[in-house]
Amino acid sequence: MQPAVEFRGISKHFGAVKANTDVSFTVAKGAIHGLVGENGAGKSTLMSILYGYYQADGGDILLDGQVRQIRSSQEAIRLGIGMVHQHFMLVDNMTVLDNVMLGTEGGFRLASHRAEAEAKLREICARYRLDVDPLATIHDLSVGVQQRVEILKQIYRSANILILDEPTAVLTAQETESLFEILKLFKEQGKTIILITHKLQEIMDITDTVTVMRAGRVVGAVETARTSKEELANMMVGRPIENNLPRAPYSPGKPVLEVKGLQLKDNTGVSLLDDIDFTLRAGEIVAIAGVSGNGQSELMEILSGMRLPTAGSADFEGKPLPFKRHDPDGLPLVFRDLGIAHVPEDRLRDGVVKNFSVMQNTFLGYQDHIKGRWGLFDFKRIAERCAGLLKEFDVRPPNPDLRIGLLSGGNQQKVVIAREVLAKPKLMLVGQPTRGVDIGTIEAIHTQLLALRDAGVAILLVSVELEEVRALADRILVMCGGRITGELPINEFDTTRIGLLMGGTHKS
Amino acid sequence: MTFEDLHLGSIVVSTVRNAPVLLFAAMAGLFAERSGVIDIGLEGKILASAFVSAAVAFTTQNPWYGILAGIAVSVVIALLQGAIAITQKGNQLVAGIAINIAMSGLTFVVAQYFFQQGGRTPDLGEARLGEVVLPGSAAVADVPVLGWIWTQLLGGHTVLVYAAFALVPLVHWVLYHTRFGLRLRACGENPHAADAAGVSVERTRYLAMLIAGVLCSFSGAYLAIVQSGFFLRDMSAGAGYLALTAMVFGNWRPFYTFLGCLMFGFFGAVQIQLEGVDLPVVGRIPGALIQMVPYVVTVIVLAGLMAKSVAPKAIGVPFVKSR
Amino acid sequence: ADPKLGIVYDAGGKFDKSFNQSAFEGASRFKKDTGINFIEVQASSDTQAEQVLRGLARKKLDLIASIGFAQTQAVQKVAKEFPNVRFVLIDGVAQGNNVNSVTFKEEEGSYLVGVAGALASRTKKLGFIGGIDIPLIRTFACGYAQGAKSVDKKAEIVQNMVGTTAAAWNDPAKGGELARSQFERGVDVVFAVAGGSGMGTLQMAKEKGKLAIGVDSNQNHLYPGTMLTSMVKRVDNAVYDSFMQMKNGTWKAGVTAKGLKEGGVDWALDANNRKLITPEIEKKVLGARKDIIDGKIKVIDIRTGAACPA
Amino acid sequence: MTTNDLPRWATAVALPLLNLLSALLVAALVIHLLGEDPVESMHILINSAVVNPEGLSYTLFYASTFVFTGLAVSLAMHAGLFNIGAEGQMYLGGLGITIAMLAFDATLPWYLLIPAGMLGAALFGALWAFVPGYLQAKRGSHIVVTTIMFNYIASQLMNFVIVKFLIPAGEQNTASRVFSQAAEMPRLSDWFPVLGDTPLNVSFFLAIIALVIYGVMVSRSSWGYKLRAVGLNKHAAHYAGVKISAMIVVTMLISGALAGLGAVNSIMGSTHYLSLNFVGGAGFIGIAIALMGRQHPVGIFLSAVLFGALTQGGFDLSLEKPNIPPEMVIFIQGLIILFCGAMEYLYAPVLAKLLKGKQA
Numbered sequence A: 001m002q003p004a005v006e007f008r009g010i011s012k013h014f015g016a017v018k019a020n021t022d023v024s025f026t027v028a029k030g031a032i033h034g035l036v037g038e039n040g041a042g043k044s045t046l047m048s049i050l051y052g053y054y055q056a057d058g059g060d061i062l063l064d065g066q067v068r069q070i071r072s073s074q075e076a077i078r079l080g081i082g083m084v085h086q087h088f089m090l091v092d093n094m095t096v097l098d099n100v101m102l103g104t105e106g107g108f109r110l111a112s113h114r115a116e117a118e119a120k121l122r123e124i125c126a127r128y129r130l131d132v133d134p135l136a137t138i139h140d141l142s143v144g145v146q147q148r149v150e151i152l153k154q155i156y157r158s159a160n161i162l163i164l165d166e167p168t169a170v171l172t173a174q175e176t177e178s179l180f181e182i183l184k185l186f187k188e189q190g191k192t193i194i195l196i197t198h199k200l201q202e203i204m205d206i207t208d209t210v211t212v213m214r215a216g217r218v219v220g221a222v223e224t225a226r227t228s229k230e231e232l233a234n235m236m237v238g239r240p241i242e243n244n245l246p247r248a249p250y251s252p253g254k255p256v257l258e259v260k261g262l263q264l265k266d267n268t269g270v271s272l273l274d275d276i277d278f279t280l281r282a283g284e285i286v287a288i289a290g291v292s293g294n295g296q297s298e299l300m301e302i303l304s305g306m307r308l309p310t311a312g313s314a315d316f317e318g319k320p321l322p323f324k325r326h327d328p329d330g331l332p333l334v335f336r337d338l339g340i341a342h343v344p345e346d347r348l349r350d351g352v353v354k355n356f357s358v359m360q361n362t363f364l365g366y367q368d369h370i371k372g373r374w375g376l377f378d379f380k381r382i383a384e385r386c387a388g389l390l391k392e393f394d395v396r397p398p399n400p401d402l403r404i405g406l407l408s409g410g411n412q413q414k415v416v417i418a419r420e421v422l423a424k425p426k427l428m429l430v431g432q433p434t435r436g437v438d439i440g441t442i443e444a445i446h447t448q449l450l451a452l453r454d455a456g457v458a459i460l461l462v463s464v465e466l467e468e469v470r471a472l473a474d475r476i477l478v479m480c481g482g483r484i485t486g487e488l489p490i491n492e493f494d495t496t497r498i499g500l501l502m503g504g505t506h507k508s
Numbered sequence B: 001m002t003f004e005d006l007h008l009g010s011i012v013v014s015t016v017r018n019a020p021v022l023l024f025a026a027m028a029g030l031f032a033e034r035s036g037v038i039d040i041g042l043e044g045k046i047l048a049s050a051f052v053s054a055a056v057a058f059t060t061q062n063p064w065y066g067i068l069a070g071i072a073v074s075v076v077i078a079l080l081q082g083a084i085a086i087t088q089k090g091n092q093l094v095a096g097i098a099i100n101i102a103m104s105g106l107t108f109v110v111a112q113y114f115f116q117q118g119g120r121t122p123d124l125g126e127a128r129l130g131e132v133v134l135p136g137s138a139a140v141a142d143v144p145v146l147g148w149i150w151t152q153l154l155g156g157h158t159v160l161v162y163a164a165f166a167l168v169p170l171v172h173w174v175l176y177h178t179r180f181g182l183r184l185r186a187c188g189e190n191p192h193a194a195d196a197a198g199v200s201v202e203r204t205r206y207l208a209m210l211i212a213g214v215l216c217s218f219s220g221a222y223l224a225i226v227q228s229g230f231f232l233r234d235m236s237a238g239a240g241y242l243a244l245t246a247m248v249f250g251n252w253r254p255f256y257t258f259l260g261c262l263m264f265g266f267f268g269a270v271q272i273q274l275e276g277v278d279l280p281v282v283g284r285i286p287g288a289l290i291q292m293v294p295y296v297v298t299v300i301v302l303a304g305l306m307a308k309s310v311a312p313k314a315i316g317v318p319f320v321k322s323r
Numbered sequence C: 001a002d003p004k005l006g007i008v009y010d011a012g013g014k015f016d017k018s019f020n021q022s023a024f025e026g027a028s029r030f031k032k033d034t035g036i037n038f039i040e041v042q043a044s045s046d047t048q049a050e051q052v053l054r055g056l057a058r059k060k061l062d063l064i065a066s067i068g069f070a071q072t073q074a075v076q077k078v079a080k081e082f083p084n085v086r087f088v089l090i091d092g093v094a095q096g097n098n099v100n101s102v103t104f105k106e107e108e109g110s111y112l113v114g115v116a117g118a119l120a121s122r123t124k125k126l127g128f129i130g131g132i133d134i135p136l137i138r139t140f141a142c143g144y145a146q147g148a149k150s151v152d153k154k155a156e157i158v159q160n161m162v163g164t165t166a167a168a169w170n171d172p173a174k175g176g177e178l179a180r181s182q183f184e185r186g187v188d189v190v191f192a193v194a195g196g197s198g199m200g201t202l203q204m205a206k207e208k209g210k211l212a213i214g215v216d217s218n219q220n221h222l223y224p225g226t227m228l229t230s231m232v233k234r235v236d237n238a239v240y241d242s243f244m245q246m247k248n249g250t251w252k253a254g255v256t257a258k259g260l261k262e263g264g265v266d267w268a269l270d271a272n273n274r275k276l277i278t279p280e281i282e283k284k285v286l287g288a289r290k291d292i293i294d295g296k297i298k299v300i301d302i303r304t305g306a307a308c309p310a
Numbered sequence D: 001m002t003t004n005d006l007p008r009w010a011t012a013v014a015l016p017l018l019n020l021l022s023a024l025l026v027a028a029l030v031i032h033l034l035g036e037d038p039v040e041s042m043h044i045l046i047n048s049a050v051v052n053p054e055g056l057s058y059t060l061f062y063a064s065t066f067v068f069t070g071l072a073v074s075l076a077m078h079a080g081l082f083n084i085g086a087e088g089q090m091y092l093g094g095l096g097i098t099i100a101m102l103a104f105d106a107t108l109p110w111y112l113l114i115p116a117g118m119l120g121a122a123l124f125g126a127l128w129a130f131v132p133g134y135l136q137a138k139r140g141s142h143i144v145v146t147t148i149m150f151n152y153i154a155s156q157l158m159n160f161v162i163v164k165f166l167i168p169a170g171e172q173n174t175a176s177r178v179f180s181q182a183a184e185m186p187r188l189s190d191w192f193p194v195l196g197d198t199p200l201n202v203s204f205f206l207a208i209i210a211l212v213i214y215g216v217m218v219s220r221s222s223w224g225y226k227l228r229a230v231g232l233n234k235h236a237a238h239y240a241g242v243k244i245s246a247m248i249v250v251t252m253l254i255s256g257a258l259a260g261l262g263a264v265n266s267i268m269g270s271t272h273y274l275s276l277n278f279v280g281g282a283g284f285i286g287i288a289i290a291l292m293g294r295q296h297p298v299g300i301f302l303s304a305v306l307f308g309a310l311t312q313g314g315f316d317l318s319l320e321k322p323n324i325p326p327e328m329v330i331f332i333q334g335l336i337i338l339f340c341g342a343m344e345y346l347y348a349p350v351l352a353k354l355l356k357g358k359q360a
């Protein structure tokens, strides 16, 4: 049978960077094909070429055996290619329906086609068991639902080849599962799927074949059934990945953070956090598990001073955290000076200033600590410190003057973590530290966090990845609906039980 | 003169008559900015079209040729702005300001060169647009209230006034109920999403600029051919900036923008009537201070009522394809 | 030898439809009559005024005409530096024994058109539209009001200013709009002292069939039939005379205030408004004119600090 | 448009020069159409703006004001605030000077009087920027709109104040009285007679000092770092502990003070009195300068000098060439902003191709 897609010797460079070098492989019709590789390996670039964003410097793309010139996304769409981007391509202030219709409106007057489109959309939702309200506005929807809208768009356009670039990075286990159900339905209909992910378990679970890329080249193409996670990881990184990182025995010290009756209501009076109580000790990692959107983000924001609670308090080293009355403006600095470091969940929004250089981002939040003579920045010292940091945390490329926006997500994350670690905090708040990060980097980040713990720092970790929770936590708190629904030590780790707690089954 | 002498009717009519200059320009700005292109160059386009339409109307003695020529020039400028913003990916604010400054100088230079009247065109005389007399005006003219409504409020304007008011629902319809409007809004909010959905961001934005050029030209034509009957240097006198203000004030939505324009017109008219009037309590306010009224009111309304205006998210950012 | 002459306009420029333009016309007439050329420059700011005056003085000009009160300080300063160059300052008073300051009694001319306006008005509501609210413009307004009230004590003056920036002199749309608003409030004669903005006023009067009064130069020809008259302020004559005196060697420094008597201001009666000026109006205006010249009527000049009596 | 492929000298020198030349070329074309000799005209322009020492001195005099308004706009821009109100702020700054002078110029010696005037200018400029800043910070009122409104209000207020209170009795000129000699900024021509009798004064050095302080504060101080963080990413700035509201208000205060200080050069350095509309568009030119100078101190300085040169050279041009009205200069200004500011990369592809061709 003809392969659905064939890449023949694709090359692409950006300036001096060779993003793709002589990439060739085929994707069989009706298959789910995995694409894996480190951050910056060239996966997204290759897919962008397939979707018409970039033109390859050399090589051909064949669809159903025919060489095709794909010069724009419009042409790709016409050829039946659909792409779900890692950063959602949705217009925030429009409804689901309008987003789906955009580009395939059907005619000049929307009114005459809207009803039709809505009916079709509802029919699709029913058929694929996608629970989405066509008339909801995007910014009111959770990421998981937004993801579904992206899928809906592709089904609506009856794409035959579906590219998914790290679709599961922001999804919970359940959401991932339901996404995979849909993909399987797709496959049954004979559609072809290319799936990029950093989670090898997902590759094992769902793909038929998998291609591994490294530094712009294809380094392996195998049938999933004939390989293993370890082998894939080895191919990707060029060395085996350690699953069980060494850690000191659990011996928590004195309490660092005591949260007492913390509450948060939004300005319409809806309760976001309710009666949160817990204690965090020196030298332990407490992980908060839960479906995202259940109050974890808000909790982290409050504890880092970015947001004010409506009631309750938190003691840091025995003294209450100085929450202000009305306005959290400036409060994060006060908390940071107390010794609370924070790796924010949304690194691009909160954690870095994209248009600052890497170097300037290495002291975001600590800008008042690096004054030299005259109270001005001592750039020589900063540069030295930065060079050391880039080396120690293996940031690639180790160029301090690059705009950080040009770094891959994983490397941006390394910079943020390095910055917060080097501040020598007493308490570290870490939100989703490895979202969208490749396995090699995950290993590095986990190693850093464990070293911090072993050095006696208290760490509060929020993660939707149970794998990550299992790998790092000493104790697990589960949150649901703004409440803590359960607590268990790591040796009682039990996916089913945690899943139940995450679903709201109360403390047992 | 006393407070009771304020002529409400006259204020309303004056508001209606003054609105088109701002209205056309504000609607033009709306198209440009909802597509993601900042249009601070409204002023320059108004001025250029005012000059060209007056010059051509005078030369041909036909206002319609004037209007057509005004459209052509305004469109050329808008497309130049588009080329800078969309193709060149240059700074849109700079482009707009440059156009305003260049047009302020060029219109004078050219007008002076051709007409030798100090940057003024000769009087248009008969080459102005006539006022529409509604049927039956003569019959109802003397009926109280109704006569006023029929002959002064509704009738007695040029077609451009009706066009300006009809434009508001039309723009609303285009923006929210057509394919083009949907794409336009998407390009202004998240061009990457539009692009990924197969919409050509460039084409949409160029089209928006084209429409902006056409609409803006009416503002200039109204100023020159209807209101004044000639072109005079810098005669736009800040109308472009006020239109922009009305648009920001109206949160980039047609109807609220319309209200913003009317607000300027209304308080402008009130201010005219207040000058030299003995007000209760405060007495007679000096003219210069009375002139502040529309501006002070705008600030108060902005601060008090309509806090937080939300611009289209992608406004002013050149669209560069990448994921 | 022929004298070397220069003229410096202020920010309004020589086409301001107001005193700069009038000065330009006077100088041009002089050139036509004598064949003697003159240098002309526009100074857009007070700093530039000083710069250009000094520049011209260095070129050893014999006489420099500075138009507009904004050049007062500059003239005073540069005149001191160049005692051999002579200056004539229009609309302002500068010290120096090589300076001739020419001011106008705008209030007197305005008084006359006020009389004419009040007589021609049926509603006895008169309009005044000024460019910017400054003493010079207020002087026009006050003289106008005094004249109108002298005809009818109950005559009402509705007064509006176009704006507060330089744009106020170039906003005919606003000038027209103000006139329209005044007409709607019952005004039927309007006096426009607003440069280019006044063009909108005169035109609106024509459109609405109301009467308008022009200013500075004789504007009667613009809209015959609705132009009641014009308050002419003979800046052109002042410049012309000054140049001529220079040529004839009769130029003298000093301060001249040119009123009706000196031919500095007047009302305009010509073929264009002949029909509108009834014999009664003509008689009354000429009577008032004579009384002012004879000193029987004293028109108050508010610039002296006096309050406007009308 | 990528400039990655171009060497630094090309983007920093060659491109701006090409753009400047293009703007002048278009201007030359128009001058030719007006029936004047473009080459001669350009010669006059350049000669009178930079070659002739007196002209250069005027150029730098105008530039001194433009530096201040340019800095005012630039600083606010770093915080993501588009301050269109420099015009009004400078106008009010003039009032600040005037009040200080009317109060003290008979009693204080020059070394106290000049700082007093500067203080007044900064204070009043800051005051006028405070309300828009405060409304933006606390109420989210769009600063573009409020500053435009405040320009109008400033001109009305100043019209009122000057006419009502400041014109000396019996005077025609819409200006305050002339201040005492003690209030005059020392002129550079006192030390360098070659500059001729020009108003270039120590404000020029103040402008340079302001540029240096601005450059150091913005790029080397933690305050400047926070300022830019607010402008680039408010969320990250909040995360970094910046008090955003306070930052906005303070930035606008400083911005307004800088604009206000622009009045020092115009009033205490040249006219020595406050007159109606003395700002004459310097605030708006400040916007163009900030944009063209990329908010970089060197860029601001060069743009300010360029605009100063155009003001001065254009003035002489219209003086010598009767067919070229002063408005021509305004047109050329617009062209330069268009080519150098908005279409900066117009020639980048061509240049890149040329350079590549050479290498290959």
Ligand SMILES: Nc1ncnc2c1ncn2[C@@H]1O[C@H](COP(=O)(O)OP(=O)(O)OP(=O)(O)O)[C@@H](O)[C@H]1O
Pocket (backbone or CB within 6 Å): A014, A015, A017, A018, A019, A037, A038, A039, A040, A041, A042, A043, A044, A045, A046, A408, A409, A410, A438, B322
């Ligand atoms: N627009 C661009 N301009 C310049 N270089 C680019 C661009 N896009 C990608 N690159 C380069 O190409 C390389 C491959 O990037 P790509 O996005 O394809 O990696 P990836 O495999 O998708 O990484 P990740 O797993 O982080 O998503 C990167 O290292 C980067 O340096």
Ligand SMILES: Nc1ncnc2c1ncn2[C@@H]1O[C@H](COP(=O)(O)OP(=O)(O)OP(=O)(O)O)[C@@H](O)[C@H]1O
Pocket (backbone or CB within 6 Å): A014, A039, A040, A044, A086, A166, A405, A406, A407, A408, A409, A410, A435, A436, A437, B322, B323
């Ligand atoms: N304009 C650009 N110039 C140079 N490199 C770029 C550019 N845009 C993206 N890149 C490169 O593309 C790669 C991927 O960038 P992208 O922004 O997609 O991050 P990402 O790896 O997908 O992030 P995440 O961690 O969320 O997966 C990075 O290696 C980055 O260096």
Ligand SMILES: [Mg+2]
Pocket (backbone or CB within 6 Å): A043, A044, A045, A165
């Ligand atoms: Mg990628």
Ligand SMILES: [Mg+2]
Pocket (backbone or CB within 6 Å): A039, A086, A166, A409, A436
């Ligand atoms: Mg990625």
